[in-house]
Amino acid sequence: MKSILPVLTIIAAVLFLWTLAVVPMNMHLTADQAQRSGAIVTPDTPVARKETNGIVLALKNPHLIALTYVGKRPNLPSPHQVGLEMFDTIFGKKITSKRSLVYHGWITLAPTLLGFAIGTLLGVLLAVGIVFSRVMDKSVMPWAIVSQTIPILALAPMIIVVLGAAGIHGVLPKSVIAAYLSFFPVVVGMVKGLRSPDHMQLDLLRTYSTNNVQSFWKLRLPSSTPYLFASLKIGISASLIGTIVAELPTGAKAGFGARMLVGDQYGQPILSWAALFAAALTAAALVGIISLVERGALRKMGMKPA
Amino acid sequence: MMYVIAGFAIWGLGWLLNLYLANSKWSDYRAMNIAVPLIFGLTVLLVWECFVIGFDVNPVFLPRPSDIVLRMAIEMPRLWADFVQTIVKGALTGYILGGLAAFAIAVLADRSEFLTSGVLPVGSFMAALPIVGIAPIFVKWFGSDWESKAAVVAVMVFFPILVNVVAGMRDTTSMQRDLMRTYGAGYWPTLLKLRLPAAMPFIFNGLKVATTLSLIGAIVAEFFGSPTVGMGFRISTSFGQLALDMVWAEIVIAAIAGTAFYGIVTLIEKGVTFWHPSQR
Amino acid sequence: MKKMIIAAAIAAGLGGTSAIADGHANSVSLQLQWVTQAQFAGYYVALDKGFYEAEGLDVTILAGGPDIAPPQVLAGGGADAMLNWMPSALSAREKGLPVVNIAQPFKRSGLMLTCWKDTGITKVEDFRGKTIGVWFFGNEYPFLSWMSQVGIPTEGGADGVTVLKQGFNVDPLLNREADCISTMTYNEYGQVIDAGVNPDELVTFKYEEQGVATLEDGIYVLEENLNDPVFVDKMVRFVRASMEGWKYAEANAEEAAGIILDNDDTGAQNEAAQIRMMGEIAKLTAGSNGALDVADFDRTVATLLSGGSDPVISAVPEGAWTHKITDLALK
Numbered sequence: 001m002k003s004i005l006p007v008l009t010i011i012a013a014v015l016f017l018w019t020l021a022v023v024p025m026n027m028h029l030t031a032d033q034a035q036r037s038g039a040i041v042t043p044d045t046p047v048a049r050k051e052t053n054g055i056v057l058a059l060k061n062p063h064l065i066a067l068t069y070v071g072k073r074p075n076l077p078s079p080h081q082v083g084l085e086m087f088d089t090i091f092g093k094k095i096t097s098k099r100s101l102v103y104h105g106w107i108t109l110a111p112t113l114l115g116f117a118i119g120t121l122l123g124v125l126l127a128v129g130i131v132f133s134r135v136m137d138k139s140v141m142p143w144a145i146v147s148q149t150i151p152i153l154a155l156a157p158m159i160i161v162v163l164g165a166a167g168i169h170g171v172l173p174k175s176v177i178a179a180y181l182s183f184f185p186v187v188v189g190m191v192k193g194l195r196s197p198d199h200m201q202l203d204l205l206r207t208y209s210t211n212n213v214q215s216f217w218k219l220r221l222p223s224s225t226p227y228l229f230a231s232l233k234i235g236i237s238a239s240l241i242g243t244i245v246a247e248l249p250t251g252a253k254a255g256f257g258a259r260m261l262v263g264d265q266y267g268q269p270i271l272s273w274a275a276l277f278a279a280a281l282t283a284a285a286l287v288g289i290i291s292l293v294e295r296g297a298l299r300k301m302g303m304k305p306a
Numbered sequence: 307m308m309y310v311i312a313g314f315a316i317w318g319l320g321w322l323l324n325l326y327l328a329n330s331k332w333s334d335y336r337a338m339n340i341a342v343p344l345i346f347g348l349t350v351l352l353v354w355e356c357f358v359i360g361f362d363v364n365p366v367f368l369p370r371p372s373d374i375v376l377r378m379a380i381e382m383p384r385l386w387a388d389f390v391q392t393i394v395k396g397a398l399t400g401y402i403l404g405g406l407a408a409f410a411i412a413v414l415a416d417r418s419e420f421l422t423s424g425v426l427p428v429g430s431f432m433a434a435l436p437i438v439g440i441a442p443i444f445v446k447w448f449g450s451d452w453e454s455k456a457a458v459v460a461v462m463v464f465f466p467i468l469v470n471v472v473a474g475m476r477d478t479t480s481m482q483r484d485l486m487r488t489y490g491a492g493y494w495p496t497l498l499k500l501r502l503p504a505a506m507p508f509i510f511n512g513l514k515v516a517t518t519l520s521l522i523g524a525i526v527a528e529f530f531g532s533p534t535v536g537m538g539f540r541i542s543t544s545f546g547q548l549a550l551d552m553v554w555a556e557i558v559i560a561a562i563a564g565t566a567f568y569g570i571v572t573l574i575e576k577g578v579t580f581w582h583p584s585q586r
Numbered sequence: 587m588k589k590m591i592i593a594a595a596i597a598a599g600l601g602g603t604s605a606i607a608d609g610h611a612n613s614v615s616l617q618l619q620w621v622t623q624a625q626f627a628g629y630y631v632a633l634d635k636g637f638y639e640a641e642g643l644d645v646t647i648l649a650g651g652p653d654i655a656p657p658q659v660l661a662g663g664g665a666d667a668m669l670n671w672m673p674s675a676l677s678a679r680e681k682g683l684p685v686v687n688i689a690q691p692f693k694r695s696g697l698m699l700t701c702w703k704d705t706g707i708t709k710v711e712d713f714r715g716k717t718i719g720v721w722f723f724g725n726e727y728p729f730l731s732w733m734s735q736v737g738i739p740t741e742g743g744a745d746g747v748t749v750l751k752q753g754f755n756v757d758p759l760l761n762r763e764a765d766c767i768s769t770m771t772y773n774e775y776g777q778v779i780d781a782g783v784n785p786d787e788l789v790t791f792k793y794e795e796q797g798v799a800t801l802e803d804g805i806y807v808l809e810e811n812l813n814d815p816v817f818v819d820k821m822v823r824f825v826r827a828s829m830e831g832w833k834y835a836e837a838n839a840e841e842a843a844g845i846i847l848d849n850d851d852t853g854a855q856n857e858a859a860q861i862r863m864m865g866e867i868a869k870l871t872a873g874s875n876g877a878l879d880v881a882d883f884d885r886t887v888a889t890l891l892s893g894g895s896d897p898v899i900s901a902v903p904e905g906a907w908t909h910k911i912t913d914l915a916l917k
Contacts, residue, residue, distance in 0.1 A: 005420075005424075006420045006421065006422075006423045006424030006425075007423070007424045007427045007428065008424075009420075009424055010421070010424035010425055010427075010428045011428060014428065025447070028761070028762075029760065029761075032760075032782070032783075033782045036782060036783075036784055045704065046702075046704060046762070047704050047705075050762050073760070073781050073782075075446060075447060075761070076447075097853065098850070098851055098852065098853030099853035099854075100853070103853075104852075104853075133328075134328040134329055135321075135324050135325050135328040135329070135342070137328075138324070138328050138338065138339060138342035138343060139324050139328075139342045139343050139345070139346035140346070141343075142343040143343060143346060143347065145565065145568065146561050146564070146565055148518050148564075149518050149521055149522075149560055149561045149563070149564025149565060149568075150557050150560060150561050151521070151522055151525040151526060151537075151538070151541065151557065151560055152522070153525070153526050153529060153538075153541075153653065154525075154541045154545070154553055154556070154557055154560075155557070156653065157545065157653050157654065157655065157658070158367070158368070158550075160654075161367070161658050161659055161661075161662040161664060162367070162662065164659065164662060164664035165662035165663045165664055237433070237434050240434070240436070241436050241437065241438075244436045244438050244439075245436075245437075245438055245526075247438075248438065248651055248652050248653040249651065249653035249654055250651070250654075253621070253622075253649050253651075253851040253852065254851040254852055256436070256439075257436070257438050257439075258621075258651075258851070258852045258854075259852055259853075259854055260436070260438060260439040260442075261438070261442075261621075261651070261652065261754065262621060262852045262854040262855070263854050264442045264443075264753075264754065264755055265621075265754040265755050266755075266777065266854060266855065266856075266859065267755065267756070267777045267780055267781060268854060268856075269443075269446075271854055272439065272442070272443075273443075275439065276435060276436065276439035276440070276443075277435075279434070279435070279436050279439065280431055280432075280434040280435045280436070281431075281434075283434035284427075284430065284431050284434055287430065287434075364661050364682070364683065365681075365682060366657065366658055366661050366678070366681060366682065366683050367658070367661060367662060442753055442754075442755070445753055445757075446757045446761065449761075449763050450750050450751070450753075450758065450763060528751075529652070529653075530753045530754070531750070531751060531752060531753035531758065532750075532751045533748070533749070533750060533751065534740075534749045534750075534751060539722075539751055542653075542722065542723065543722040543723065543726070543751070545653075545655060545723075546655055546674075546722055546723030546724050547677060547681075547724070548655060548657055548658065548677070548678050548681045548683065549681070
């Protein structure tokens with residue numbers, strides 16, 4: 001609770017700056033449009049205005065300032081425009097309608113969650129392999145790092161086409177790409193976590209003559225939980241971003257990414273912004289859910305977060 | 307068929323070789339740390355080549371590694387120009403800008419617990435903005451050239467670096483802070499001589515994570531508008547022209563650049579944080 | 587590790603390429619070039635009004651998008667047929683993917699450059715020293731050919747044009763980052779007008795009028811599938827029903843736009859824009875019954891071959907088109 005007030009303060013500050021920034025950002029377009037409708041604009045040719053910056057233009061044409069907030073194709077939609085659009089498409093439309101952000105949210109959420117599950121499973125398995133097998137540790141870990149430097153947007157179409165050729169459509173190809181982005185944080189976190197028990201604890205278990213498997217379940221896995229949760233939080237937002245990226249090569253038909261793209265393409269930037277914010281809010285909500293689970297799980301285990 | 311069998315054979319051999327090396331008496335040598343992943347990588351390439359030939363894969367799907375290497379050799383000047391445009395002008399500039407901004411805000415916010423607990427959630431919201439959404443917007447604002455790519459990168463690296471600087475600034479023990487107080491050190495000397503150096507391991511953690519993010523950000527942003535040079539541009543247009551070997555050539559450059567960038571930051575980290583347990 | 591998995595998946599996929607592409611003797615999948623819009627009205631109309639059903643076909647229309655290369659989907663057996671622009675298809679042929687044109691519903695090209703009049707551009711020569719936005723992904727070929735023919739270098743500088751890879755919208759023009767942008771008569775030009783620009787602030791150059799037009803949306807299939815009589819038969823029925831769909835769409839623009847909106851999964855399209863698009867598309871499809879006019883083909887090839895230093899294709903293509911399907915479909 002006590003962190004609500006600071007967050008609200010910062011959000012208020014950001015909204016204030018945003019509202020101010022709308023004027024210079026949209027001034028050129030507004031001036032162009034106003035001139036077509038017959039208003040007087042200084043300087044009076046678009047070419048001359050190109051050289052002037054937004055703030056100077058706003059100061060010279062104060063009568064146009066109000067118009068910058070209500071443009072249809074703004075460079076920077078004002079907060080109220082984005083807010084209204086979000087309200088309208090979240091609460092104002094039927095959930096099953098194609099124009100509802102909730103519908104698109106679900107289309108994006110399904111592969112995100114599936115991809116996250118696959119990525120986490122893969123990540124944990126790889127981490128266990130890396131910690132227990134010297135071969136994997138030395139050979140796979142560097143390549144796992146390299147795999148993250150390969151731009152996924154370049155690989156995604158190939159993955160989609162290959163899976164499509166094998167007859168796999170729908171949620172699974174997008175999940176594969178989401179898993180690709182989310183497995184790495186889990187690997188890194190779990191490796192660190194599985195190696196986190198200190199020597200005294202490991203030696204203690206050795207005096208109890210436990211074997212590797214038992215010490216894994218009783219010591220290594222539990223002590224890696226804080227690290228796991230930290231990575232899960234990064235992993236889930238990576239998974240969401242991966243799904244949105246994957247929406248491009250799968251026909252951009254539905255989902256947040258598709259809306260952002262089509263809105264941007266067909267001259268409806270406010271739609272695009274609303275989808276953008278909805279995606280970010282979804283990610284924040286997912287991370288929040290994991291935080292709650294983390295707090296519960298760690299409290300039950302008697303641990304504090306990493 | 308022969309090639310397919312050869313592929314499997316090489317796969318098995320490579321695995322066995324690595325198994326032997328990793329568990330042998332030479333496994334602790336520094337050279338092994340390079341040899342084993344290298345053998346793994348080489349095995350993958352050879353298996354790839356064999357499978358592509360053996361299964362008669364169409365080159366518009368997946369080219370052979372030999373074709374990719376050939377393409378890289380032929381197109382070196384173009385690859386270099388793309389590299390400079392995307393990595394040097396786009397990714398590096400954004401990395402530095404985003405890093406400085408995150409650093410400045412973290413230090414400022416550090417003066418007050420109130421600000422810190424407000425800035426972190428807002429920063430994490432910014433990190434959650436999908437790049438597919440912000441890239442077209444930044445191209446609209448900053449034009450198609452490298453400036454918009456640097457802006458995208460700056461936004462992407464801002465949060466990881468911010469979180470790590472904040473965590474690092476908090477990492478000093480009260481005994482260390484009390485010691486500084488007994489020396490009569492005010493806020494700024496304490497900051498410069500104790501808290502910032504102590505924060506370095508965390509800061510470098512953030513900087514390392516940010517290296518790969520900056521690369522991806524710069525390349526993806528080019529998909530949404532760019533001049534006719536740049537790695538993202540080359541990847542998307544070559545993909546459209548079905549010149550997959552060029553696409554993979556660029557991917558290889560991206561992987562090498564990303565790893566090198568990461569490696570350089572790690573080296574600097576070793577120098578700056580030589581005192582930390584993880585470096586000893 | 588990743589690469590091994592991909593290789594295995596490719597092997598699995600390619601093992602069944604022609605089998606999957608064939609599928610059932612009555613199922614057809616068509617890969618579009620872009621997202622659902624009136625540019626593809628003929629197919630959606632045929633689907634919605636039951637023309638495909640009347641021919642006994644079960645048709646799946648796969649929408650395209652920014653990161654989808656239809657030739658690649660075709661190569662992977664993900665679709666039976668694709669829509670593509672002829673330069674891109676001929677280039678794919680040269681790259682080793684034998685695609686064949688089986689029908690050409692679009693007779694005319696809708697590609698044009700839209701420029702601000704106040705940049706002083708009145709004729710092609712004025713492009714020198716200006717910044718021009720060009721899409722890529724297959725759409726750059728007509729532009730590069732054109733510039734090569736008129737001798738204007740595309741590397742920038744005072745004597746050439748600076749080429750910008752245009753994103754998927756008209757902002758570079760509105761923000762004055764580019765002096766000219768590539769537009770389709772049926773889409774982006776309308777968006778520029780929608781943004782409030784007056785047509786007499788603009789000067790346009792239609793590729794058709796400049797004599798450098800190339801054939802646009804055509805239906806292409808893989809050459810090897812044309813040897814299969816079952817495949818040929820279903821393609822004949824498909825083309826017949828599709829052309830019926832096109833003629834219906836040409837005559838009923840508003841209804842066609844409504845059908846497009848029904849099929850648009852993003853919910854982001856708007857009706858007025860689609861009606862306008864349909865109207866403009868009708869101008870491009872009018873005069874074509876689906877059969878490729880060989881004279882148009884030759885003209886396209888000639889434009890592409892005269893691309894000077896960087897021709898799109900290096901030789902006159904052999905066997906790039908066939909009348910086999912349309913002969914039977916239009917009997």
